[in-house]
Amino acid sequence: MRTLTVPLTLLALSLGLTACSDYDLHRPDKEESEGEPDPEPAPEPEPDIAYSPATLDFGGLPKDCFTEWQEITVTNEGESTLEVTDATFSGDGRSAFIIDAGAPFDLEYGEARTIRVRFQPGAWTDYTVNVDITSNDPD
Secondary structure: OOOOOOOOOOOOOOOOOOOHHHOOOOOOOOOOOOOOOOOOOOOOOOOOEEEEOOOOOOOOOOOOOOOOOEEEEEEEOOOOOEEEEEEEEEOOOHHHEEEEOOOOEEEOOOOEEEEEEEEOOOOOOOOOOEEEEEEOOOO
């Protein structure tokens, strides 16, 4: 019969007198891991304005006549309250347009509101005007 001898390596531990249930398996020669870094805090919810249609076309109209009202739907697609504080026109010829926005108003997530726009040309010319909607949407 052949006997295999396996050498044992003994670690000299300076544990003092402890009972098995008190024994800490922590190895004092290893540094404690800091664990996973704290995750980045979740971003604060923000409002996100959306609108449709992208443009309004009033077509040709005789001078000093009104068009029918056209509508722009403003929607909050963000996760916090959208605060619309103003809706105005910019561009040459803005005085030929009328807005019925009801601003200021607030929209919660998923809510929508209609802004109505009407056109009354005062001259025979092309008009290119923007509707500027002021809100707390950060972008």
